[in-house]
Amino acid sequence: MMHASIDLILAQGMLGLNNGVFYAMLSLGLAIIFGLLNVINFAHGALYMVGAFVALICYSYLGAWLGLAGFHIDFWAALIVVPLVVGCFGIVIERTLLRWLYRFDPIYSLLLTFGIALVLQGLFSNFFNMSGTPYPGQPAALRGIVDLGFMIFPKYRLFVIVFSIVVCAGTWLFVERTRLGSYLRAAAENPDLVKAFGVNVPRMVTLTFAFGTALAGLAGVLAAPIYSVSPVVVIGGMGSIMGAIVSGLALGLIEGVTKVVYAPASNTVIFVLMAIVLLVRPSGLFGRAGE
Amino acid sequence: MTPSSDAQAAAKPSMLSLRDLNAYYGESHVLLGIELDLHDGEVATLLGRNGAGRSTTLKAVLGLVDRRSGSVKIRGQETIDMPAHRIAPLGKLGYCPEERGIFAALTTEENLLLPPVLAEGGMSLDDIYEMFPNLLELRRSMGTRLSGGEQQMLAMARILRTGARLLLLDEITEGLAPVIVKRLGRVIRQLKERGFTILLVEQNFHFAATLADRHYVVEHGKVIDQIEAGSLEQNRDRLNRYLSV
Amino acid sequence: MSVTENAVDHMSSPSAGEGPVEKPAGGGRRGGRGITDKGMNRFFWILLIVLGLTAPAYMYPVFAMQLMCFALFAAALNLLLGYTGLLSFGHAALFGGAAYITGHVVKVWGFPPLPGILAGTLFAVALGYVMGALAIRRRGIYFTMITLALAQLVYFLALQLPFTGGENGLQDIPRGHLFGFIDLNQPLAMYYTVFAIFMIGFLIIYRAVHSPFGQVLLAIRENEARALSLGYDVSRFKLMAFVLSAGLAGLAGSTKAIVFQFASLTDAHWQTSGEVVLMTLLGGMGTIFGPIVGAVTVVALQHDLASAGSWVQVIIGGIFIVCVLVFRRGIVGELLRLVRRG
Numbered sequence: 119m120m121h122a123s124i125d126l127i128l129a130q131g132m133l134g135l136n137n138g139v140f141y142a143m144l145s146l147g148l149a150i151i152f153g154l155l156n157v158i159n160f161a162h163g164a165l166y167m168v169g170a171f172v173a174l175i176c177y178s179y180l181g182a183w184l185g186l187a188g189f190h191i192d193f194w195a196a197l198i199v200v201p202l203v204v205g206c207f208g209i210v211i212e213r214t215l216l217r218w219l220y221r222f223d224p225i226y227s228l229l230l231t232f233g234i235a236l237v238l239q240g241l242f243s244n245f246f247n248m249s250g251t252p253y254p255g256q257p258a259a260l261r262g263i264v265d266l267g268f269m270i271f272p273k274y275r276l277f278v279i280v281f282s283i284v285v286c287a288g289t290w291l292f293v294e295r296t297r298l299g300s301y302l303r304a305a306a307e308n309p310d311l312v313k314a315f316g317v318n319v320p321r322m323v324t325l326t327f328a329f330g331t332a333l334a335g336l337a338g339v340l341a342a343p344i345y346s347v348s349p350v351v352v353i354g355g356m357g358s359i360m361g362a363i364v365s366g367l368a369l370g371l372i373e374g375v376t377k378v379v380y381a382p383a384s385n386t387v388i389f390v391l392m393a394i395v396l397l398v399r400p401s402g403l404f405g406r407a408g409e
Numbered sequence: 410m411t412p413s414s415d416a417q418a419a420a421k422p423s424m425l426s427l428r429d430l431n432a433y434y435g436e437s438h439v440l441l442g443i444e445l446d447l448h449d450g451e452v453a454t455l456l457g458r459n460g461a462g463r464s465t466t467l468k469a470v471l472g473l474v475d476r477r478s479g480s481v482k483i484r485g486q487e488t489i490d491m492p493a494h495r496i497a498p499l500g501k502l503g504y505c506p507e508e509r510g511i512f513a514a515l516t517t518e519e520n521l522l523l524p525p526v527l528a529e530g531g532m533s534l535d536d537i538y539e540m541f542p543n544l545l546e547l548r549r550s551m552g553t554r555l556s557g558g559e560q561q562m563l564a565m566a567r568i569l570r571t572g573a574r575l576l577l578l579d580e581i582t583e584g585l586a587p588v589i590v591k592r593l594g595r596v597i598r599q600l601k602e603r604g605f606t607i608l609l610v611e612q613n614f615h616f617a618a619t620l621a622d623r624h625y626v627v628e629h630g631k632v633i634d635q636i637e638a639g640s641l642e643q644n645r646d647r648l649n650r651y652l653s654v
Numbered sequence: 655m656s657v658t659e660n661a662v663d664h665m666s667s668p669s670a671g672e673g674p675v676e677k678p679a680g681g682g683r684r685g686g687r688g689i690t691d692k693g694m695n696r697f698f699w700i701l702l703i704v705l706g707l708t709a710p711a712y713m714y715p716v717f718a719m720q721l722m723c724f725a726l727f728a729a730a731l732n733l734l735l736g737y738t739g740l741l742s743f744g745h746a747a748l749f750g751g752a753a754y755i756t757g758h759v760v761k762v763w764g765f766p767p768l769p770g771i772l773a774g775t776l777f778a779v780a781l782g783y784v785m786g787a788l789a790i791r792r793r794g795i796y797f798t799m800i801t802l803a804l805a806q807l808v809y810f811l812a813l814q815l816p817f818t819g820g821e822n823g824l825q826d827i828p829r830g831h832l833f834g835f836i837d838l839n840q841p842l843a844m845y846y847t848v849f850a851i852f853m854i855g856f857l858i859i860y861r862a863v864h865s866p867f868g869q870v871l872l873a874i875r876e877n878e879a880r881a882l883s884l885g886y887d888v889s890r891f892k893l894m895a896f897v898l899s900a901g902l903a904g905l906a907g908s909t910k911a912i913v914f915q916f917a918s919l920t921d922a923h924w925q926t927s928g929e930v931v932l933m934t935l936l937g938g939m940g941t942i943f944g945p946i947v948g949a950v951t952v953v954a955l956q957h958d959l960a961s962a963g964s965w966v967q968v969i970i971g972g973i974f975i976v977c978v979l980v981f982r983r984g985i986v987g988e989l990l991r992l993v994r995r996g
Contacts, residue, residue, distance in 0.1 A: 158795055218979055221475075224795045225741040229935065230978045232928050236971025243964035297522070303514040304523055311510040314471045315524035315571070316497035 125268040132266070136275050139282035140337050146286055147333035150293075154306045154326045156224050157216065160231040164238040165204055165331045169338020170253070170347045171242055172200045177255035193255045196339050204335025208328040216327070217320075250346035278340050285336065302326065421448040423485060424575050424606040425470065430479040432462075432469040432630075439465050441630040442479070447575075447608055452601050454609040454617040456652060457627035463610040464507055466627065467577045470608075471504055472496050483575070501528045503573030505564045507580045507610075511552040518548040520563055524571045531572030540596075541566050558589040565596065576600070576607045582616050590616060614652065626651045694993060698943045702856075706849050715845040716913070717957065721950050722852040723910040728933040728945035729859050730902035735931070736940035737863055738895045739875030741798045743927050744785060744805025745903050750922025751808055752778040752904030753911035757824040758817055760912070767830040767838060771851070771908040778904020779897055781808070786896030790889055793878075805924060812922045823918035827911055844913060851909050855902050860942060862898060871895055875940075932970065935977050938984030947985050 144162060151159050159165075173196045181189035191199055211234065219226045260274040293299040305312045305319050313319045425447040432440035440462050447453055455463040469477050472493035481488050483500035496502060503524075512520055521537065521544070538545040541562050547555060555563060561581055568576065578597075582590045590613070597620050600607065611617040617624065618641060626634040626648075634651065636644050709718040727749055734740045756774030759765050765773070789800040812818050819825065829838035838844045862868055870891050873881040882888050911917045920926060929952060937948020952970070959966040977984070983991060 156795070158799065215975065215979065222982075225798060226978050226982070228741075228743075228795065228798065229931065230975055233971045233974025233978065236925075236928075236967050236974065238971075240964045240967030240969075240971060243967070300515055300519050300523060304512045307512050307514060308510055310468075310473045310493070311504070311506060312523075313493040314473060314497055314502075314504045314506075316494055316527060317525060318494045320492070320494070 129269040132269065132271055132279075135279050139279050139286075140341060142286055143282050143333055143337040143340075146289060147330035147337075150289075150333075151327055151330035154302060155216075155220075155227075155323060157227040157231065157327075158224070159327075159330065160228060161211075161234040161238065162231075162331075162334050164235040165208070165334040166338045166341070167242065168207070168238060169200050169204050169335030170342045170345075171246065171338075172196075172203050172335065173255070173339040173342045174251060174253050174347045176200070177253065178251075190255070193257045193339075193343070196255070197336070200339045201332035201336040204338075205328040205332035208331030209324055211331075212324045212327040217324075246347075252346045253342035256343035274343055278344070282337075282340065285333070289333070421450060423447070423482065424449050424451075425608065426480070426482040426485075427466075427470070428480040428482075430466070430469055430481060431477060432465055432474040433476040434465075435475055439474070439630055440469055440477075443469070443627070443630070444632055445625050445635075447606055449606055450601075450604045451623065452597075452607045452609065452621045453623045453625060454611050454621045455625050455627050456611065456614065456617065456648075458652070459612075461627045462630040463627050464579050465630075467504070467579055467608065467610060470496075470577060471502065497573075498525075498527050501572065501574045503568030503571060503576045505561075505568065505576070505578045505581055507583070509557075509560045509564045511555065511560045511563055513551065513553040515552055516549050517544060517552065517555065517563060520552050521548075521567045521570060524567055526571050528572035528574070530574075532566075532569045534570070537566045537570055540569075558585050561585060561589070561593065565593075569600075574605055576605055578607060579610045580612060581609075582611065582613045594619065614648075624648075694990065695942070702943070702946070703853075706853070709849075710842060710845050715841040719845055719848045719913045720910070721953055722848055723906045723913065724930070724933065724953050725946040725949040726852050726855045726909075727903055727906040728930050728937065728949040729856055729942075730899045730906060731930050732934045732939065732941075732945040733859055733862065733871075733902070734895055734899040735934055736938075736944070737868060737875060738871045738892060739878075740892065740896070741931070742785075742789070742801040742896070742899070743798050743924065743931065744801035744803075744808075745899075745930055746922050746924060746926035747785070747805035747808035748778040748782055748900045748903040749907035749910075749926065749930075750812060750917065750919070751781055752907035753917035753921050754812060754818050754824055756908035756911045757827040757917040760830060761824065761827045762817075766834065767832055767847075767912050770830075771905065771912060774908030774911065775901055775904045778907065779901040782897045782900020782904070783893070786893045786900065790892045790896065802924060802927070805922070805927060809919070809922045809924070812919055818917075818919075821919065823916055824911075825916045827915045827917065829912055829915065838912070848909055848913060851905065855905050856946075858898075859902065863942060867891075867894070928974075929970070932974050932977070934984075935982070936973065936984055938986030938988075938990075939982075941984070941986040941990065944984050944986035951985070 144166060148159060148162050151157060151162075173193070176191035176196050176199060177193070178190070180191060181187060215230060215234075216227060219230060256274060260277050262273050263270045264273050264276055266276075293302055301312065301317055301322060305317070305322060309319050423446060425445070427443050427445045430440055430443040431438065443462070443466050445453070455466060457463055465474065468474050470481055470483075472488070472491060477489065479489060483496070483502070486499065488496050488499065491499070497504070512523070515523065521534070532540070543559060544563060544566060547559060552560075552563075565578075565581070581593055585593070594616060597607065597609075601620065607620075609617060609621065618638075622638050624636045624638075624641075625632050626636070628651070634647070636648065641648075706722075709715070727745070731742065731745050734742055752774035754774075755777040756770045759773040760767060760770035785801060785804045788804060789797050792800060813820060817824075829844060831837055832843070832847055836843050836847075838847060863871075870881065870886055873884075873886070874888055874891060878888055907917075907921060910921070930949075933948035933952045934945045935948070936951060937946065938944025955969065955973075956966055959969060962969075981988070
């Protein structure tokens with residue numbers, strides 16, 4: 119009897135984890151951007167959607183566009199290509215649009231990213247099927263299921279969980295433990311002084327924004343084989359993802375996460391707790407049920 | 410400038426030369442034409458009342474104001490159009506801001522290692538810990554755990570590591586106990602002997618008087634007077650008037 | 655302190671250092687041709703009243719009524735955003751929530767339209783009080799995110815609660831009879847009722863802005879710290895502004911429910927919150943008549959582009975981006991600047 123309930127809890131946990139890692143990766147990207155730029159990137163969900171679409175295009179349409187029949191960028195390559203593409207897009211956004219608004223009230227930056235989100239959503243809704251296009255590129259190595267003992271779990275989803283945790287942990291390590299990371303943390307606190315030391319803060323800002331958006335794009339690639347790629351579902355999901363992230367952030371966790379991303383090692387515990395909270399949060403809380 | 414110091418100055422290269430320096434924060438016109446000269450190895454202070462524009466002058470040299478115009482020549486090179494992050498490496502500048510700027514999210518050692526090395530000849534980490542032994546003890550403590558005096562030492566130590574030779578120091582004795590002020594004075598004197606060029610903003614006139622070659626009096630965003638170290642006694646009355654609240 | 659805060663007070667006017675917004679007190683500045691602010695105001699008022707009264711002659715009454723509902727909605731938001739300097743991204747909760755309440759009161763409980771609208775408005779006032787009280791604890795961007803989060807909560811409730819009709823919304827809301835004998839199913843009768851409601855709401859905003867209360871709000875927007883040091887209970891004023899703004903947004907939503915005879919999830923969606931912010935921004939934050947101009951523009955655009963499908967979103971998004979980058983003063987704001995330069 120007891121054995122069964124533990125199994126059940128673990129099973130629920132795994133499913134929650136599956137959704138949760140996407141929240142975590144998106145939250146991380148948002149928090150990094152907010153930490154250094156003081157900008158709430160409303161376009162984050164849209165960039166997640168763009169990531170999924172770029173993956174889809176890479177696989178299904180790129181060959182046709184380039185006139186090379188049968189050419190496609192497969193899933194594994196997409197894991198690198200897509201974040202790069204989305205990251206470059208982020209660089210363009212930061213350099214050409216966002217940069218002009220830093221000296222004004224942050225609400226303007228928020229409104230700008232909101233506008234970008236609308237544009238992206240509208241564009242992709244125009245060119246792609248609203249009800250979703252499946253992503254056919256799930257690699258053969260990750261098909262099928264694996265027996266975890268307490269439940270059977272799709273191989274791909276397990277991969278997503280492990281991969282995401284590695285990426286999040288790697289990011290955290292980078293920020294907390296490397297020299298470049300210390301520049302980031304310092305610039306978040308006092309950008310003028312860091313500039314006065316001779317560090318190219320504007321370039322750091324651009325790259326940080328790009329990195330945050332790349333994380334969103336990466337989440338999009340990972341999501342593509344699981345959820346069919348659609349402007350609507352993902353954007354409807356954007357409502358709920360934004361809702362979850364935004365609510366979590368707004369209710370004071372924004373400080374927690376930002377402090378966590380930039381705070382000393384002793385706050386590791388908070389990060390772990392935060393990640394757990396995000397992971398276990400029911401997915402249907404702020405949006406359509408059954409997302 | 411008296412003829413004798415003219416001759417002296419001519420011998421040493423110009424480290425910092427400000428002409429008609431204007432600076433703005435948003436719509437506020439804060440500096441209305443600052444002029445001063447600092448030669449290699451000289452120590453000068455900016456005296457004046459609060460709000461006169463002394464700290465802003467340092468910030469304007471570093472390019473940290475919203476807008477600036479005029480001429481800022483560092484080692485003879487014009488830097489008025491340069492972005493802030495290019496000025497420090499070019500001019501081998503070291504800056505201690507008024508608030509000390511110790512990063513809360515970093516440990517003492519991380520704070521120390523943060524500013525990138527600008528030139529050779531900077532103190533090594535070991536040398537620094539020898540000069541400031543209490544920083545060695547505190548190296549794993551977070552920046553905010555340090556006392557005011559310790560933070561000031563850290564702020565000074567970290568720019569000494571970079572190899573900077575032109576130091577801009579803003580109110581380093583503010584709020585510190587006399588014992589620590591004395592220590593700071595010793596440090597500054599040592600730096601002067603080693604040939605550093607230093608521009609000090611100081612409210613504590615006694616501290617400044619013993620160290621500086623020249624005093625600039627700043628009021629309402631302009632340099633209104635200049636007093637050589639040698640002629641302090643003769644100008645005591647004038648000085649008192651400038652500095653009275 | 656982060657990269658994006660500058661030396662100028664972080665809480666100051668959205669168009670920090672950029673030029674004046676309309677001065678509320680009468681008299682004020684003179685433009686080159688001797689046009690005073692008071693003169694401009696008078697001109698706009700007359701234009702508004704004349705256009706409002708004659709609209710049914712050259713516009714579909716339903717369209718005109720839609721314009722007025724959103725104009726009131728935007729004007730209500732502007733009270734908070736343009737005059738107090740607080741960006742709420744959750745006003746759709748008030749608009750949509752009031753619509754649902756009014757719909758329910760009128761359709762299910764059988765009340766006449768006016769009490770129904772009153773019920774919706776009172777609901778918005780109450781909800782606004784709660785939202786405001788929670789959000790005002792934080793400043794700047796955190797305030798905005800809390801309003802968004804709370805609005806999401808309301809949206810979620812609107813989705814799940816049985817009485818709202820979920821995805822289908824609340825339909826077939828009867829228009830009823832005003833005062834018992836004016837049949838609101840007659841387009842003209844409905845139109846002039848809405849016009850009256852709009853004018854009342856707008857007048858309340860106008861009076862609030864041009865009162866000592868309005869002056870305090872402006873002071874808070876310009877420099878909150880200074881307002882505090884002058885002895886003003888800044889939190890209380892912010893809350894009052896929020897509640898007033900909420901109530902009027904609710905009034906707009908309630909009226910809209912009666913006019914269109916349904917309340918839907920879209921009314922409470924955060925995208926609606928965004929659109930009303932755009933209306934305010936485009937028309938001119940911190941100007942009295944700006945939100946009206948903005949609302950008319952955006953609603954008209956949406957109508958004209960209705961056949962273009964998703965391109966509407968792209969265009970609206972594009973306008974947002976352009977506005978935020980180069981057109982922060984908005985239409986009326988730029989107009990005022992031109993006139994003042996003379």
